[in-house]
Amino acid sequence: xxxxxxxxxxxxxxxxxxxxxxxxxxxxxxxxxxxxxxxxxxxxxxxxxxxxxxxxxxxxxxxxxxxxxxxxxxxxxxxxxxxxxxxxxxxxxxxxxxxxxxxxxxxxxxxxxxxxxxxxxxxxxxxxxxxxxxxxxxxxxxxxxxxxxxxxxxxxxxxxxxxxxxxxxxxxxxxxxxxxxxxxxxxxxxxxxxxxxxxxxxxxxxxxxxxxxxxxxxxxxxxxxxxxxxxxxxxxxxxxxxxxxxxxxxxxxxxxxxxxxxxxxxxxxxxxxxxxxxxxxxxxxxxxxxxxxxxxxxxxxxxxxxxxxxxxxxxx
Amino acid sequence: xxxxxxxxxxxxxxxxxxxxxxxxxxxxxxxxxxxxxxxxxxxxxxxxxxxxxxxxxxxxxxxxxxxxxxxxxxxxxxxxxxxxxxxxxxxxxxxxxxxxxxxxxxxxxxxxxxxxxxxxxxxxxxxxxxxxxxxxxxxxxxxxxxxxxxxxxxxxxxxxxxxxxxxxxxxxxxxxxxxxxxxxxxxxxxxxxxxxxxxxxxxxxxxxxxxxxxxxxxxxxxxxxxxxxxxxxxxxxxxxxxxxxxxxxxxxxxxxxxxxxxxxxxxxxxxxxxxxxxxxxxxxxxxxxxxxxxxxxxxxx
Numbered sequence: 001x002x003x004x005x006x007x008x009x010x011x012x013x014x015x016x017x018x019x020x021x022x023x024x025x026x027x028x029x030x031x032x033x034x035x036x037x038x039x040x041x042x043x044x045x046x047x048x049x050x051x052x053x054x055x056x057x058x059x060x061x062x063x064x065x066x067x068x069x070x071x072x073x074x075x076x077x078x079x080x081x082x083x084x085x086x087x088x089x090x091x092x093x094x095x096x097x098x099x100x101x102x103x104x105x106x107x108x109x110x111x112x113x114x115x116x117x118x119x120x121x122x123x124x125x126x127x128x129x130x131x132x133x134x135x136x137x138x139x140x141x142x143x144x145x146x147x148x149x150x151x152x153x154x155x156x157x158x159x160x161x162x163x164x165x166x167x168x169x170x171x172x173x174x175x176x177x178x179x180x181x182x183x184x185x186x187x188x189x190x191x192x193x194x195x196x197x198x199x200x201x202x203x204x205x206x207x208x209x210x211x212x213x214x215x216x217x218x219x220x221x222x223x224x225x226x227x228x229x230x231x232x233x234x235x236x237x238x239x240x241x242x243x244x245x246x247x248x249x250x251x252x253x254x255x256x257x258x259x260x261x262x263x264x265x266x267x268x269x270x271x272x273x274x275x276x277x278x279x280x281x282x283x284x285x286x287x288x289x290x291x292x293x294x295x296x297x298x299x300x301x302x303x304x305x306x307x308x309x310x311x312x313x314x315x316x
Numbered sequence: 317x318x319x320x321x322x323x324x325x326x327x328x329x330x331x332x333x334x335x336x337x338x339x340x341x342x343x344x345x346x347x348x349x350x351x352x353x354x355x356x357x358x359x360x361x362x363x364x365x366x367x368x369x370x371x372x373x374x375x376x377x378x379x380x381x382x383x384x385x386x387x388x389x390x391x392x393x394x395x396x397x398x399x400x401x402x403x404x405x406x407x408x409x410x411x412x413x414x415x416x417x418x419x420x421x422x423x424x425x426x427x428x429x430x431x432x433x434x435x436x437x438x439x440x441x442x443x444x445x446x447x448x449x450x451x452x453x454x455x456x457x458x459x460x461x462x463x464x465x466x467x468x469x470x471x472x473x474x475x476x477x478x479x480x481x482x483x484x485x486x487x488x489x490x491x492x493x494x495x496x497x498x499x500x501x502x503x504x505x506x507x508x509x510x511x512x513x514x515x516x517x518x519x520x521x522x523x524x525x526x527x528x529x530x531x532x533x534x535x536x537x538x539x540x541x542x543x544x545x546x547x548x549x550x551x552x553x554x555x556x557x558x559x560x561x562x563x564x565x566x567x568x569x570x571x572x573x574x575x576x577x578x579x580x581x582x583x584x585x586x587x588x589x590x591x592x593x594x595x596x597x598x599x600x601x602x603x604x605x606x607x608x609x610x611x612x613x614x615x616x617x
Binding site: 020025139141148248261287291 | 334432433436437438439443444445446520521523524527528531532533534544548551554555558561562565566568569572573575576577580
C-alpha cells in the first residue's frame with residue numbers, strides 16, 4: 001500500500017474515532033438514565049432548583065436535537081459555558097493549558113533520549129548484570145500508580161530531605177519561574193513511559209542484532225557505533241514510535257494525577273474540579289478536547305511508523 | 317526448567333531469590349489487605365489529628381492510622397479483582413463468539429464498538445462515567461470492567477481465531493461434532509493458557525485504575541478506609557506525620573510491583589512450557605500466544 005493511500009485510510013479511521021468519541025461523551029454525560037439536572041442539584045434536590053437547571057441545560061428538548069446542536073457548536077469551536085463559573089469552557093481550556101502543555105512537552109522531550117539510552121545500554125549488555133538489574137526495575141515500575149510513587153518521592157525529597165519543593169503552590173501556574181518545582185513531577189511522569197519504551201527498544205535492538213543484515217554489516221567490518229546506530233536502531237524504531245503515541249494515554253492520566261499531587265493549576269485539575277462540581281459542559285468540552293488530541297497523536301504516529309516500516313497495517 | 321539447569325546452579329539460585337523477592341513484595345500487601353480487617357478490631361474513638369500516638373500515629377480526623385491501614389486494602393484489592401473477573405466474564409464469550417462465527421458482519425458488529433472504547437484514554441473514560449453514575453464500589457467495578465473489556469475481547473478473539481478456522485476445526489465440522497464440543501472444548505481449551513497468563517496483566521491495569529480513581533476521589537466516600545483515599549486525605553499532614561501517607565503509599569507500590577514481577581514470571585513460564593510441548597498444534601498455540609502478547613505490549617495499557 002502506498003503512503004497516500006494508507007494516509008487516506010488512516011485519516012478516515014481517525015475521523016470516525018473522533019465522531020464516535022464525541023458521541024460517547026455526549027451519551028455518557030447527557031442521556032444517562034437519571035436526569036443530569038438531578039445529578040447536578042446533588043445534595044439539595046429542591047424541585048425549583050432542578051427545574052431551573054433543567055431549563056438552563058435545555059433538557060426538556062429531545063435528545064437528538066440537543067446532540068445535533070452540541071455537535072454544530074463543537075464544529076464552530078464553541079465548547080459551551082461552565083455551569084459553575086459561567087465562563088465559556090474555551091476560556092477555561094486556554095487559561096489552564098499552560099502548565100499541562102509544559103509538563104507533557106518536557107516529559108516527551110526527556111522521554112525519548114532517556115528511553116533510548118536505557119534500552120541501548122541493556123541491549124548492549126544482554127544477559128549481563130546491568131541488563132538484569134535494569135530489566136527488573138523496568139518490569140517492577142511498569143504499572144506503579146503515579147500518585148503512590150509521587151507521594152513517596154515528596155515525603156522523601158520534599159518533606160524529609162528538603163531538596164525540592166513538595167508542591168507547586170505559590171508559583172501561580174508559572175512553573176518555569178521556579179524550575180526546581182518541575183523536578184519531582186517530571187520524574188513521576190517519566191517513570192512508566194521510560195519503562196515501556198526502553199523495553200521495546202531493548203527487544204527491537206536484540207532482534208535486529210541477531211538478524212542477517214546486521215551480521216553481514218559486521219562481516220564487512222563496520223565499526224560498532226555505526227553498526228548499532230546506523231543499522232540496528234532504525235529497524236527497532238517503528239514500534240517505538242507507535243508506543244510513544246500510546247503513551248500519550250498514560251501521560252494524560254499521569255498529568256491529571258501529578259497536577260493533583262503537586263497542586264498545579266492545569267487542565268487535569270480543571271477536569272477533576274469539574275467532576276467534583278458536576279459541571280457537565282466543562283467535562284464534555286475537556287473530554288472531547290483530550291480525546292481529539294489522543295486520536296491526532298496516534299494518527300501522526302501511525303503515519304510515521306508506516307513511513308519507517310511500510311509493511312505495518314492500518315492500526316485498529 | 318531445562319534452561320535454568322543448563323545455566324548452572326548460580327543462575328538457578330539467582331532466579332529463585334528473585335522469585336522469593338517478588339512473592340514477598342506481593343504477599344505483604346495482599347496479606348494486609350485480606351487478613352487486616354480481621355486484625356483491626358473495633359474502631360477506637362477519634363483523637364486529635366496528625367499526632368504520633370500509636371505505632372503509626374493518627375490521620376486527618378484523628379483515627380488510628382494502623383487500624384485504617386489494616387482496613388484499607390480490602391476495597392482496593394476487592395474492586396480490582398471483581399472488575400477483572402467481570403471483564404473476563406463478558407469479554408471472553410464476546411471474543412470467542414466473534415472468532416468462531418462464520419458471519420463476517422457479526423464479527424464486525426461485536427468488535428468495532430469495542431475499538432471505539434479503546435480510542436478513549438482509560439482514566440478519561442473512568443472520570444467521565446463516574447461523573448454521572450452513582451458513587452459506590454459497584455459502580456467502580458462496573459466502570460473498570462468496561463474499560464478492561466475491549467482488550468480482553470480482542471485478546472481472546474486473536475487467540476481463538478487460528479483454532480476456530482484451522483484444519484482441526486474443519487475436520488470436526490465434517491465429523492458433525494456438536495457446537496458445544498467444537499466451540500467450548502476445542503477453542504475454549506486452546507485459549508485457556510493465553511488468557512490465564514494475560515489475567516495478571518489485566519489485573520495490574522485494573523489495580524492501577526482503581527487506586528488512581530480512589531486517589532482522585534472518584535467513586536469513593538471522602539473518609540473511606542482505603543489506601544488510596546488515605547494517601548490523598550492525609551497529604552495535608554505530610555510534614556507533621558508522614559506515616560499516615562507513607563504507609564498506605566508504600567503498600568500500594570509494593571502491591572503493584574509485586575503483581576508486576578509475578579505476572580512477568582508467569583508469562584515467561586507459560587512461554588517456556590508451551591514451547592517445551594513439541595506437539596504440532598501446541599507450537600501453533602505458543603506462537604499465537606507470543607504474537608498476542610507482542611501485540612498487547614505495543615498496545616501499552
